[in-house]
Amino acid sequence: MCDRQVEKTIRLQEDIIGARQAGRDLARAAGFGTVDQTRIATAISELVRNALLHAGGGLCRIAVETTEASATLQVTVSDDGPGIPDIALAMQPGHSTTRGLGLGLSAVRSLMGGLSIESRPGRTTVVTSMTRRR
Amino acid sequence: MRVPILRLGRVLLTSILADLTDDQAIQLQGEILALVRDDRADGAVIDISGVEVVDSYMARLLNETARMIRVMGGEAVLCGMQPFVALTLVEMGRECLEMRTALDLEAGVEMLKATIADRDAGRPAALVPPSA
Amino acid sequence: MTTLAATIAATIADREAEIREAWFEQIEALAGRMELPHLAQSLRAEAADFLVAFIGALRSGESDLQDDGLAVVLRKAAEISAARARDGFTPSETAAFVMSLKDALLPVVIAAYRTAPAELGEAITGANRMVDALAVETFASYTRTREEIIERQSRSILDLSTPTLRIWNGILLMPLVGIIDTQRAQQVMEAMLTAITREEARVAILDVTGVPVIDTRVCLHLTRTVAAARLLGARVVVTGISPDAAQTLVKLDVDLSGMITRGSLRAGLAEALRLIGSSVGALVREAS
Numbered sequence: 248m249c250d251r252q253v254e255k256t257i258r259l260q261e262d263i264i265g266a267r268q269a270g271r272d273l274a275r276a277a278g279f280g281t282v283d284q285t286r287i288a289t290a291i292s293e294l295v296r297n298a299l300l301h302a303g304g305g306l307c308r309i310a311v312e313t314t315e316a317s318a319t320l321q322v323t324v325s326d327d328g329p330g331i332p333d334i335a336l337a338m339q340p341g342h343s344t345t346r347g348l349g350l351g352l353s354a355v356r357s358l359m360g361g362l363s364i365e366s367r368p369g370r371t372t373v374v375t376s377m378t379r380r381r
Numbered sequence: 382m383r384v385p386i387l388r389l390g391r392v393l394l395t396s397i398l399a400d401l402t403d404d405q406a407i408q409l410q411g412e413i414l415a416l417v418r419d420d421r422a423d424g425a426v427i428d429i430s431g432v433e434v435v436d437s438y439m440a441r442l443l444n445e446t447a448r449m450i451r452v453m454g455g456e457a458v459l460c461g462m463q464p465f466v467a468l469t470l471v472e473m474g475r476e477c478l479e480m481r482t483a484l485d486l487e488a489g490v491e492m493l494k495a496t497i498a499d500r501d502a503g504r505p506a507a508l509v510p511p512s513a
Numbered sequence: 514m515t516t517l518a519a520t521i522a523a524t525i526a527d528r529e530a531e532i533r534e535a536w537f538e539q540i541e542a543l544a545g546r547m548e549l550p551h552l553a554q555s556l557r558a559e560a561a562d563f564l565v566a567f568i569g570a571l572r573s574g575e576s577d578l579q580d581d582g583l584a585v586v587l588r589k590a591a592e593i594s595a596a597r598a599r600d601g602f603t604p605s606e607t608a609a610f611v612m613s614l615k616d617a618l619l620p621v622v623i624a625a626y627r628t629a630p631a632e633l634g635e636a637i638t639g640a641n642r643m644v645d646a647l648a649v650e651t652f653a654s655y656t657r658t659r660e661e662i663i664e665r666q667s668r669s670i671l672d673l674s675t676p677t678l679r680i681w682n683g684i685l686l687m688p689l690v691g692i693i694d695t696q697r698a699q700q701v702m703e704a705m706l707t708a709i710t711r712e713e714a715r716v717a718i719l720d721v722t723g724v725p726v727i728d729t730r731v732c733l734h735l736t737r738t739v740a741a742a743r744l745l746g747a748r749v750v751v752t753g754i755s756p757d758a759a760q761t762l763v764k765l766d767v768d769l770s771g772m773i774t775r776g777s778l779r780a781g782l783a784e785a786l787r788l789i790g791s792s793v794g795a796l797v798r799e800a801s
Contacts, residue, residue, distance in 0.1 A: 260402040267400075267434055282703055285433065285465040286472070292436040296403075351437055354473035460746060464706035467744040471737045483746035484713055492746075 251276070252310040257295045257324075258303075266307045267291040270322065277311045277318045278381055286358040287320060287377060293351045294324040294373055302328020302371070313381070321376040322359075331366040338362075384409050386416055391423040392490055396461075398431035403438060410446045417455050423497050424450055426489035430461030435470055440477050447480045456496045458482065460489035521622075521636045526571040528621050529564065536560050536617035543613050547606055556610065563589055567614075590647045591654035598658035611651045615644040675701050677708035680782075683715040683789045690723030698734035705738060709747045716785040717742060720778050722753030732767045739772045748773060748788055752781035 253273060255266040267288040274284045291307065298305030305326030312319045331337050338352050352373075356362040359375040366372070384405070386395040393416055401409065413425050427443070429435070435443075447457040460483040470478055481496060483489040525532070537557050544553035566589045590611065597607040622640045626633040675697070678686045685708055689701065705717055719738070721727065727735075739749045750773045754762070762769065775781040 260404055264400050264402060271433075282465050282468055282699075285463075285469045288434045289436050289469050289473070292434050292438075296436070296438060354437055357472055357474075358469065459744075462744050462746075464703070464710050464741075464745060467706060467741040468702060468737075470744060471741040478744060482744050484709075484715065485746075488715075488746055 250311050250313050252308065255295075255307045255309075257298055257305050257307055257326075260299070262304075263292055263295050263299065266295045266309075270309050270320070273309050273311050274320055277313055277320060279318065279320065279377075279379060283377065283379060287322070290355045290358045290375060291322055291324075293355050294322065294375070297351060297373075298324050298326040298328070298371075301331075302326035315381070317378055317380050319376055319378040321374065323372065323374045325370070325372040327369055328371060330368045330371050331364065334364050334366060337364075384412075386412060386425075388416075388420055388422070389490065391421070392493055393417065393420070393422045393425040394428070394486060394490070395425060396428040396431070396486070400432055400434055401439075406439060406442050410442060410449070413446060414449055414453065417450055417453055422455060424455035424457050424493050426458045426460060426483075426486060426493055428461040428486050428489065429459060429466075430463065430485075432466065433463065435462075435466050435478075437473060437477065440470060440473075444479050456481070456493055456500070458489045458493045458496070461485055521632070521639050522571040524625050524636070525618070525622065525640065526568050528625060529568045531621050532568075532617055533561060533564055535621060536564065536614055539613040539616050540610070543609055547609075559593055560610075560614075563593060563614075586647065587650045590651045594651040594655040595658040598655045598662065604652065604655055607655050608648060608652055611644065611648045614647070615641065618644060675704045677704055677712075677717075679708075679712050679714070680718075681786070681789075681791075683713065684782075684785045685709065685712060685714040685717040686720065686778075687717060688720045688723065692726065693724055693731045693734070695730060695734075698731060702734060702738045702741065705749075706741055706745060709742060709745050714747055716748050716750060716788045718750045718752060718778070718781045718785055720752045720781065721758070722755075722778070724758075727754070727758035727761055729761075729765055732762060732765060736767065736769075736772065743771065750775060750781045750784050750788075752776070752778050 251273060253269045255262060255269055257263070257266060270291040271284045271288040274287045279287065291309070295305070295307050298307070303326075305324055305328070308323045308325075310321045310323075312321070338356070352362065352364075355373075355375055359377045362373070362375045364371070364373050384395055384397055384401070386393055386409075388394070393413060395409070395413065397409070413427075416422060417425065425446075427446075429443075432439075443459060447459075450457045457480060459478070459480045462482065481492060483492045537560065540556045540560055541553055544556060563586075566586050570586045593610075594607050597610070618640050619637065622636050623633065626636050670691075675687070675689070678688075680686045685705070687701070687705055687708075693701070705719070708714065709717055719735075724731070735751065739751075742749045752775045754774055754776075773784060775784050
């Protein structure tokens with residue numbers, strides 16, 4: 248049950264900007280406030296950059312589902328890279344294997360609320376979502 | 382997209398008007414550092430009022446730029462951050478942006494000058510006393 | 514719908530007058546129990562109105578209250594209970610009103626089928642089901658309306674309770690009054706940060722004299738607001754922290770570096786002026 252959905256292929260750095268812009272647009276259309284739009288765009292930026300840096304690219308799917316009472320925006324980023332060897336470690340604030348503040352995944356969790364990761368060599372999928380009352 | 386860097390006296394001013402890609406941001410960092418050296422500038426004021434997303438990568442790049450300028454003997458001030466960007470940055474992790482910040486370019490230039498004055502006021506006494 | 518169900522519906526519909534009579538009695542008793550005897554009359558009027566829709570749905574023949582007919586009656590039930598919610602009735606009082614229809618309906622049904630015991634069971638089940646469906650809808654509608662009211666009130670309270678005042682060039686004042694929960698803390702943060710940018714403020718005074726409890730969560734938001742304001746190039750001066758709050762803050766070992774605190778609003782204002790490079794003396798001279 249999806250009201251709207253956008254899929255973005257991530258291959259180039261420009262795609263990071265494209266994906267977060269798409270997320271912001273969807274969030275705005277679904278009635279999320281400016282702060283939430285910024286949180287969502289920032290979280291998407293972290294996730295797709297991870298996919299680009301670790302796997303050379305991937306797929307970012309942003310879906311919005313609205314009911315009378317609430318709106319949920321879900322971001323799913325998947326790649327076919329080497330995978331995350333230690334997910335618990337990767338979630339630690341301060342952990343970084345590439346350039347960044349080392350806040351990537353823990354930042355996404357605190358910005359969005361929920362975060363789930365499934366990873367094995369050849370397939371990594373990260374899902375995060377935000378729900379707001381309307 | 383090229384980000385212009387202007388010079389006002391001994392201060393460099395640059396205004397980022399849209400979200401940059403990682404490479405564009407690194408290129409800007411390089412240009413600022415080169416100009417600090419070539420123009421013997423006291424430092425740079427970076428206006429990010431046009432930036433809608435500062436993620437951990439961008440935050441780190443800004444922090445590093447500030448530290449690099451400091452190592453080169455200057456100071457850096459960030460200004461014009463959107464309120465929603467500030468809120469998001471604070472939620473991502475405490476003190477993830479360690480730069481000096483100001484409200485707008487004008488306040489940024491003021492702060493840069495004040496910072497350098499403070500730095501110079503607090504410097505250790507000359508090793509050789511000035512001759513009478 | 515089965516023919517039997519249709520006969521049951523028709524049987525009930527034919528006894529409209531009886532049912533109304535019985536329901537009015539129930540309502541009279543109900544109003545007495547609720548100690549609101551003066552309401553009996555308006556409750557009766559509503560009951561009569563409602564019964565007409567109910568019987569009409571039964572009479573339409575196409576319905577054992579399963580489809581369109583049901584929809585009409587349910588809407589009526591929803592309207593009545595929404596009005597109940599707005600008038601401040603309790604949920605049990607609202608439910609009691611609809612359930613009292615059952616007390617009126619069942620004796621009539623039992624009397625009508627006394628001679629046909631084989632059909633009595635089904636008739637009672639049918640009548641029960643109709644009233645239960647109504648009760649469920651009534652309750653759902655009551656809750657919905659209450660939620661809407663609460664939501665509207667909390668929104669207006671939020672709007673009322675987070676004013677940002679520009680008290681001098683570059684100085685904002687945000688007096689906080691009342692309980693701060695997560696939602697309100699978020700709103701305070703957003704309001705303050707947008708006001709800082711809009712008013713080009715260098716200093717924001719956050720007066721928490723009117724906040725009864727400062728707990729861990731409020732603390733977290735306070736420190737975040739201070740940090741975010743700093744990123745904008747503004748300083749936050751927090752004033753009016755109570756002894757209780759001070760004990761909490763220190764015991765929780767909250768990192769207060771970077772937060773400027775002053776005891777009174779007056780001291781906070783003096784500090785704010787100092788921060789923007791002015792003083793009360795200068796302002797007085799300026800004004801005269």
